[in-house]
Amino acid sequence: MGDKSDVLQGTLDLMVLKTLESMGPLHGYGIARRIEQVSGNSLSLNQGTIYPALLRLEQRGWIKSAWGTSESNRRAKFYSLSPRGRRQIEEEIENWERIASTMSRFLAPSN
Amino acid sequence: MDRIRTVLSRFAALFGKQKRDADLDEELRSHIDFAVEENLKRGMSMKDARTAALKEFGGMTQTKETYRVLRGLPILETLANDLRFGLRQLVKSPAFALTAILTLALGIGATTAIFSVVKAVLLAPLPYNNPGRIVAVWTANAAQGGQPLPSTAGDFAIWKQRSGVFEDLAPSYDNEQTLTGQGSPQFLIGYAVSASYLRILGVAPQLGRLYTDQEDSAGGPKLALLSDHLWRATFHSDPSIVNKAITLDGNAYTVLGVMPPGFNYPSSVEIWTPSNIAPSAYDDFSHTYIRILGRLRPGVTLAQAQKTLNDVEAQVATEHPQTDSGNRVVLVPLREQLDGDIRKPLLILMGAVGLVLLIACANTAGLALARNAERQKEIAVRLALGATRRRLLRQFVTESLLLAVIGGAGGILLALAGTHFLLGLFPNEVANLNIPKVTEIPMDRGVLLFAFAITLLTAFLFGIVPVVKGMRTEAGAAMKDSARGNTNTRRSNRSRSAVVMSEVALSLMLLTGAGLVVASFQKVINADLGFRPEHVLSMQLFLPPDRYPSTDPAKRRQFIEGVEKRLSALPGVKSVGTINFLPLSGFWGTTSFLLRGQAPPKNGQAPEADNRIITPGYLQTMGLPLLRGRNFTDADHAGELQVAMINQVMAKQYFAGKDPLGEQLNLGTADKPDWWQIVGITGDVKAFGQDQPTHADIYRPFDQLPFPLVAFTMRTETDPALMVKSAEQALWSVDPDLPVLKAIPMNLLASQTLAVRRASAALFSAFAVLALVLACIGIYGVMAYAVTQRRQEIGVRMALGARRSNVLRMMMGFGFRLALYGVVIGLIGAFALTRLLQSLLFEVNAMNPLVFSIAALVLVAVSTAASYLPARAAASIEPMQALRTE
Numbered sequence: 002m003g004d005k006s007d008v009l010q011g012t013l014d015l016m017v018l019k020t021l022e023s024m025g026p027l028h029g030y031g032i033a034r035r036i037e038q039v040s041g042n043s044l045s046l047n048q049g050t051i052y053p054a055l056l057r058l059e060q061r062g063w064i065k066s067a068w069g070t071s072e073s074n075r076r077a078k079f080y081s082l083s084p085r086g087r088r089q090i091e092e093e094i095e096n097w098e099r100i101a102s103t104m105s106r107f108l109a110p111s112n
Numbered sequence: 113m114d115r116i117r118t119v120l121s122r123f124a125a126l127f128g129k130q131k132r133d134a135d136l137d138e139e140l141r142s143h144i145d146f147a148v149e150e151n152l153k154r155g156m157s158m159k160d161a162r163t164a165a166l167k168e169f170g171g172m173t174q175t176k177e178t179y180r181v182l183r184g185l186p187i188l189e190t191l192a193n194d195l196r197f198g199l200r201q202l203v204k205s206p207a208f209a210l211t212a213i214l215t216l217a218l219g220i221g222a223t224t225a226i227f228s229v230v231k232a233v234l235l236a237p238l239p240y241n242n243p244g245r246i247v248a249v250w251t252a253n254a255a256q257g258g259q260p261l262p263s264t265a266g267d268f269a270i271w272k273q274r275s276g277v278f279e280d281l282a283p284s285y286d287n288e289q290t291l292t293g294q295g296s297p298q299f300l301i302g303y304a305v306s307a308s309y310l311r312i313l314g315v316a317p318q319l320g321r322l323y324t325d326q327e328d329s330a331g332g333p334k335l336a337l338l339s340d341h342l343w344r345a346t347f348h349s350d351p352s353i354v355n356k357a358i359t360l361d362g363n364a365y366t367v368l369g370v371m372p373p374g375f376n377y378p379s380s381v382e383i384w385t386p387s388n389i390a391p392s393a394y395d396d397f398s399h400t401y402i403r404i405l406g407r408l409r410p411g412v413t414l415a416q417a418q419k420t421l422n423d424v425e426a427q428v429a430t431e432h433p434q435t436d437s438g439n440r441v442v443l444v445p446l447r448e449q450l451d452g453d454i455r456k457p458l459l460i461l462m463g464a465v466g467l468v469l470l471i472a473c474a475n476t477a478g479l480a481l482a483r484n485a486e487r488q489k490e491i492a493v494r495l496a497l498g499a500t501r502r503r504l505l506r507q508f509v510t511e512s513l514l515l516a517v518i519g520g521a522g523g524i525l526l527a528l529a530g531t532h533f534l535l536g537l538f539p540n541e542v543a544n545l546n547i548p549k550v551t552e553i554p555m556d557r558g559v560l561l562f563a564f565a566i567t568l569l570t571a572f573l574f575g576i577v578p579v580v581k582g583m584r585t586e587a588g589a590a591m592k593d594s595a596r597g598n599t600n601t602r603r604s605n606r607s608r609s610a611v612v613m614s615e616v617a618l619s620l621m622l623l624t625g626a627g628l629v630v631a632s633f634q635k636v637i638n639a640d641l642g643f644r645p646e647h648v649l650s651m652q653l654f655l656p657p658d659r660y661p662s663t664d665p666a667k668r669r670q671f672i673e674g675v676e677k678r679l680s681a682l683p684g685v686k687s688v689g690t691i692n693f694l695p696l697s698g699f700w701g702t703t704s705f706l707l708r709g710q711a712p713p714k715n716g717q718a719p720e721a722d723n724r725i726i727t728p729g730y731l732q733t734m735g736l737p738l739l740r741g742r743n744f745t746d747a748d749h750a751g752e753l754q755v756a757m758i759n760q761v762m763a764k765q766y767f768a769g770k771d772p773l774g775e776q777l778n779l780g781t782a783d784k785p786d787w788w789q790i791v792g793i794t795g796d797v798k799a800f801g802q803d804q805p806t807h808a809d810i811y812r813p814f815d816q817l818p819f820p821l822v823a824f825t826m827r828t829e830t831d832p833a834l835m836v837k838s839a840e841q842a843l844w845s846v847d848p849d850l851p852v853l854k855a856i857p858m859n860l861l862a863s864q865t866l867a868v869r870r871a872s873a874a875l876f877s878a879f880a881v882l883a884l885v886l887a888c889i890g891i892y893g894v895m896a897y898a899v900t901q902r903r904q905e906i907g908v909r910m911a912l913g914a915r916r917s918n919v920l921r922m923m924m925g926f927g928f929r930l931a932l933y934g935v936v937i938g939l940i941g942a943f944a945l946t947r948l949l950q951s952l953l954f955e956v957n958a959m960n961p962l963v964f965s966i967a968a969l970v971l972v973a974v975s976t977a978a979s980y981l982p983a984r985a986a987a988s989i990e991p992m993q994a995l996r997t998e
Contacts, residue, residue, distance in 0.1 A: 029139060030146035047170025048143070052136075053178045060118040060182075073149065077142045078135075 013046075013054045015093045021064060021082045022090060028069075028077035029055060055080060063089050125183045136179060144169065190503075194510035201511060208483050209515070211893065212476045215886055216519025216570060219472025221526025222882065224563040226465045226875075228531050230458050231562075232553045234451055239374045241314025242407075246446040247414065249281070249404035249421070253438050255719060260442040261400060267428060267436065268402045269394035274424045277417040281406040282309035283387055289360040290656035290851060291383075294346050299654050299851040300360075302383040310337075310384070312407045313377060319343075320354035320369025323386050330390035336365040337384040340373040360385075362658025378403075379450065397428075397435040406443075418443050456951040457872045463948070464622060464879045469566065470573075471618045471883050475890035476515065477574035478611035482897035484508075512575030513568075520567030527563065528555055534871075577607055608894050609930055612975075616934025617941055619880075619887040620971045624942040625949055626873075626880035627963035632954040633873035636866060639954075642797035642806070643695070644735030645858035648825055649832035650694050651839050652853040655820040659849075665750065668818035671846060676727065678842035679826050684835065686827045689730030690814060693722070694823035695799035696861045697854075703810060706778040707766065708787075721762055721808040722799065725819045731794065733827045734858075741773045741792030744813040754816055757792040762808035777810065788812060801865040803954045825858070832857040872952050884970075888978045895927050895982035906986055907994030920987040927979025934975070935968050942967070 013036075020035045021027060027035070032055075033048040040046075058064045063086030069079045082090075125132060147165035148158075156164065166172070202209035240246060250260030251267065263271075265283065272281040284305040291298045307328040316322075323335050336358065338347070347353050357364045365385070408417055421441040429436040448455060484491075494504060531553040660668050672690055679688045693700045704718040728744045730736070739760065748755050756777060763772050772790045780786030788810075796806040824843075828835050836855045843850060863870075899906075906919055946958040956963070 028142070028146070030143045033143075034150075047175075048147075048168050049140075049170040049172065049175035052140070052175055053182050056179060056182050057118075060121045061114040062117045062121075071146075073146075075142060075145060075149075076138075077146070078139045 012097070013050065014058060015090075015097055017051070017054055017058060017080075018063065018082065018086060018090050018093060021080060022087070026069070026079040026081040028071065028079050030077070032080065058086070062086075119185075122183065122185050123188075126185060126188060129184075132183065133180075136176065140169075140172065140175070190506065191510065194507050195514060197507065198511040198514045202514070205483060208479055211889060212479050212515050213519045213522060215472045215475045215479075215889065216516060216567075217522030217526055218882060218886070219469040220520050220523030220563060220566055220570065221530060222523075222879065223465045223469045223566055224523055224527035224559060225530035225534060226458075226462050227562050228527060228553050228555060228559045229534050230462055231556075231558055233454060234447075234458060235558075238446065238450070239315060239372070240377070240446065243446050245279075245408045245410070246312060247406050247408060247417070247443045248446065248449045249406050250442045250444065251400065252440045252442050254440075255438055258440075260444065263402050263404055264397050264400050264435065265389060265393040265402050266395055266397035266432070267425070267439075268404055270428050271404075271421060271424055271441070274427075275417075275421050277409055277412045277420045278406045279409050280308050280312050281404060282306045282312050283389060283402045283404060284309050285387070285401045285403060287385055288654055289383060289385075290654065291346070291358065291360055292362070292849060293359045297849045297851040298346065299853045300342070300382040301380050302360075302385060303378060303381045304385050304387045306387040306389070309387070309405055312405050313375075315372065315375050317369035318372040319351070320367070323368055328386035328388065330388055332386055332388055334360075334363055334365040335368045335386055336360065337368055338370045339382045340371060340375070342382040343370045361656045377446070377450065397432045414443055414445065454868055457868055460949060460952060461872060461875050461879075464625060464876055467618050467622050468879050468883050468886070469570065471615055471622075471886045471890070473570050473573040474611050474615045474618065475574075475886050475893075476519075476570070477577050478608060478615070478890050478894045480512070480515075480574060481577060481608055481611065482893060485897070485901070509571075509575060512571045516567045516571035516575075519570070520563055523567070524555070524560065524563050527559075531555065534875075577611075605898075608898065609933075612891050612894050612927075612930045613934040613937060615887040615890045616931050616971055616975055617938035619883040620935055620938025620967055621942045621945055622876075622880045622883045623967040623970060624938075624964055625946060626876040627967050628946055628949055628956055628958065628960060629876045629952050630873050631960065631963055632952060632956045633866075633869050635955045636802045636869055639798065639802035641695075641802060641862060642736065642795050643858075645862045647828050647830075647832055648734060648858040649828055649835050649839060649855065650697075650823050650825050650858055650861065651836075651843065651855040652694055652697060652699075652821075652823040653843070653850055654853060655822060655850075657820065660820060662820070665818040668820070669750075669815060672727065672814055672818070672822065674846040675824060675843055676729065678845055679824060679839060682826075682835070682838050682842060684829045686829060687729050687733045688824065688826045689733035690727040691730050691823050691825065692725040692814075692819040692821045693799070694825070695734075695797050696801065696858070696865050697823065699821060700799065702807075703779055705810065706782065706785075708776040708778065711782075719766065719808075721758075721810045724809050724811045725814050725817050726811055727814045730825065733825045734797075735827075736797060737795040739793045739795060741790070743792060744811075746815075748813040749815050752816075754786075754788045755791045755813060756788040757794050757811040758790055759794050759806070759809040759811075760796050761806050762810065763793050765808055779810070802862070803869070833860070869952070869954075876952075884974055887971075888974055891927065891931075891975050891978040892982065895923070895979040896985070898926070899923065899982045899986040902986070903989060903994045906989050907991045910989065910991035911995065916987040919989070920983050923983035923986045924976065924979060927983065928972070928976055931972050931975035931979075935971055938971070939964065939968060 016036050016039075017032055020032050020039075024031070024035060029051055030048070033046065033051045036051075037044065037046060055064065055066070059066060059080075063083055064080050065083050066078050066080050068076060071077050144162075144165050147168060148161045151161035151164050152158065169175075249263065249271070251263040252258050252260050262285070268281070268283050272278070275281075282305070284303050287302040287304040289300050289302045291300050307323050307325045310322050317337065318340065320337075322337070327333055327335060338353070343349060343353060350356075353367050354369060356367050358367055359365070360383070371384070408414070418441070421443065425436065425439050425441050429439060491504060495501075535553055655668060655671070660671065676688045676690060679685055701723045702720040703723040704720045706718055726744070728746060728748075731738055731743055738757075741757070744755065744757070758772060758777075766772075767775065772793060775790050777788045777790065778785045779788055794809070794811065797809070798804060798806055799809075800807075824839070826832075826835070826839065839855060840852055843852065906914075910916075910919065942964065943959065949958060
């Protein structure tokens with residue numbers, strides 16, 4: 002467990018958006034599993050935290066949800082990107098890159 | 113944008129909570145099922161698969177809680193909880209809730225009702241251009257009683273030229289007219305106003321146009337502007353009235369325009385005509401008839417203008433000492449001019465009702481204090497269980513607001529009913545009172561906003577004390593306290609005593625004020641008018657100059673004689689008389705006079721007396737006593753010796769130590785004397801109202817000076833109101849084209865004069881009674897609570913040998929002491945405040961000791977009575993029982 006890192010506040014939203022962008026409509030469990038897989042299981046993600054994040058995104062109108070049926074014929078709530086959410090991804094990525102580059106400048110060995 | 117969306121969707125989530133919860137449950141269940149399914153595929157046992165899935169998920173309950181908080185609006189949800197809890201609390205103690213709500217409803221309702229009148233009358237926006245800078249300008253002179261009166265055209269011209277404080281200054285004068293050719297003849301209150309006068313008011317006509325400066329010149333065309341009311345009532349809202357011809361006093365006038373509704377300055381004017389003042393008039397410094405309206409320059413204050421104008425007038429007085437000495441110029445803002453005599457009473461009533469509201473607050477605070485003390489245990493338990501003080505505070509505030517809002521809603525309903533009643537207290541058809549027309553008192557947004565604001569204010573006032581006290585509660589201490597059964601700490605005692613004392617003090621102030629006002633009203637009602645108004649019918653009319661010109665006095669005489677004869681012949685009429693300016697009618701005029709041998713005053717004006725012209729039957733008809741000498745007779749014709757009577761005021765003022773009978777008065781000028789011999793002295797008449805001083809009066813016979821304003825008076829055997837029809841028929845049998853200005857019994861006229869006083873006295877008394885009732889309830893509540901609190905203590909005392917009478921005395925003494933302190937504070941407050949009532953008082957000193965002592969006694973008695981029942985309850989406590997409970 003020691004080599005797993007916690008999810009940074011705010012980054013989870015972007016991960017969810019990105020996941021929905023590449024995978025299309027997906028249920029909560031699917032989103033959580035996909036994030037774990039992409040991160041190579043290096044993130045310590047309580048799957049439950051995905052739901053408040055989904056609610057937050059839905060309240061902002063970036064994603065939509067609807068009940069549907071999975072491949073295994075199970076009833077589940079499917080989330081998909083709204084047009085607004087699709088546009089928002091660009092902005093969120095820029096945000097993230099700005100933060101990341103700032104952080105890396107801080108952490109770079111000083112010359 | 114996103115934030116708004118978020119709030120909206122959170123707000124939406126406040127509804128359908130159960131379905132949303134079920135939704136979330138199902139979603140999370142399906143999540144676990146997916147995980148279990150996958151784990152099973154990996155080859156785990158069912159049990160392990162499930163355990164692993166739940167572990168992966170993290171805290172299920174935690175997730176749900178985070179989700180729920182994020183989903184809704186926690187503040188609103190707590191509020192809803194608090195409201196539900198508060199309502200349950202109120203329902204649990206219905207006596208408290210009802211009393212508090214009723215108290216607040218009465219306080220807020222009364223205050224809102226009075227405010228709605230204040231708003232409709234004093235705060236309504238004036239429909240004039242920049243009304244704050246418009247002033248009426250009057251001349252006051254101590255020799256004429258010092259009240260603001262019209263000015264001379266000469267003064268007007270100089271003020272306009274020299275003062276420099278006005279953007280514009282405009283003249284106007286009374287111009288009553290008789291309209292004929294439109295159904296029955298109609299007497300119209302008219303004003304001749306300059307073109308600039310209308311520009312100052314800055315109101316455009318709703319039809320047609322205003323006249324120009326060229327049109328408003330001596331010998332200019334005969335033009336008229338109609339009031340909205342006249343246009344609607346008499347001309348049936350004729351849309352093509354403009355440029356039509358109408359007949360005023362027998363002359364053809366062209367209608368130039370119709371003024372909009374609400375344009376009523378000066379009030380009750382129906383028709384405006386050009387002033388047509390000839391330039392030569394501006395050399396006239398002796399005739400005071402010009403009513404001036406001015407617009408101040410921007411940046412000039414009223415006080416500056418007042419001072420400048422008085423400086424100018426001081427110069428004029430040196431140039432024209434005979435006419436202008438002692439003149440003072442009085443500027444009255446348009447607003448005050450329109451509000452007239454009703455402003456001060458209304459403000460006083462507003463103050464009084466504010467005190468009632470304060471009492472209502474104190475009352476509710478007292479009740480809330482008592483109830484919260486009962487809840488000390490509840491508070492302590494909640495604190496001990498970890499409720500934050502903030503959370504408790506919010507709970508208390510919500511409860512106070514809940515009470516206040518319910519009370520406020522009730523108050524608005526009461527106010528709605530109240531304004532209907534209040535409208536009746538301010539009559540409109542009263543000519544002898546200067547009060548604005550109020551046809552409706554709307555319960556509009558402003559009033560509702562006010563009601564809402566005072567509701568919040570009351571919630572704060574009555575809620576703050578219990579909350580602060582509640583906040584001081586220490587969890588441990590309160591629980592220990594209640595275990596010992598002794599919550600009657602010194603501190604809680606003190607705030608309850610304060611509530612009782614302030615209620616007593618406030619009620620005393622109101623009661624004293626009401627006492628003074630009512631005592632004044634009694635004095636006014638009982639004041640001797642100087643004549644007997646019962647069984648006298650008056651009928652006022654105006655002789656139009658086209659048919660009764662001043663050049664033909666014989667025609668006027670004939671008319672009066674003819675009508676008096678017909679009226680006397682009516683069955684039930686005992687006697688008939690005529691006067692020009694009917695007492696209490698609002699019409700009056702003066703004449704200046706010189707005594708025989710008296711040199712014309714060099715510095716200072718000739719003295720003035722009211723100009724009253726009567727027929728011989730007038731004194732007898734009105735019941736006006738002849739004190740000395742003789743009455744006029746039919747023999748006092750034109751061409752005979754000119755005779756006059758004077759009243760007592762005049763006899764005392766100008767003939768000190770001399771017999772006025774046989775003396776002669778010069779009613780002309782020093783150069784052109786006009787001599788009248790005094791033949792009689794009459795009693796004094798309160799011609800301006802029971803509460804107004806009597807002026808010096810000079811009576812002269814109608815036959816020797818036929819005057820165009822006429823009021824017939826007849827003393828009847830039965831109800832004079834029933835004689836109006838036949839009196840009018842008698843008049844019209846002599847001249848069918850004469851409109852009756854007003855036909856009204858004299859006692860009704862006398863009673864109308866007191867309308868504002870009556871309303872003030874009635875409302876003030878109502879407020880005082882309300883205050884007493886509220887104070888009574890408040891004191892009773894606090895005392896009753898004190899008794900429950902001291903149950904154990906009383907039980908112990910009685911167990912130790914105290915007798916019931918001792919307990920009774922102890923509790924009564926407690927209430928009595930509080931009342932006494934309250935009375936002392938209240939008396940100090942009353943001494944400070946009753947001065948403000950001056951304008952409502954009449955022959956009653958603002959410090960009247962009798963009123964003060966009665967009010968104090970009443971309050972001590974009432975509050976002692978209010979503490980009797982609780983004290984008796986205390987005295988009937990069974991000691992053993994009291995000690996055993998707890």
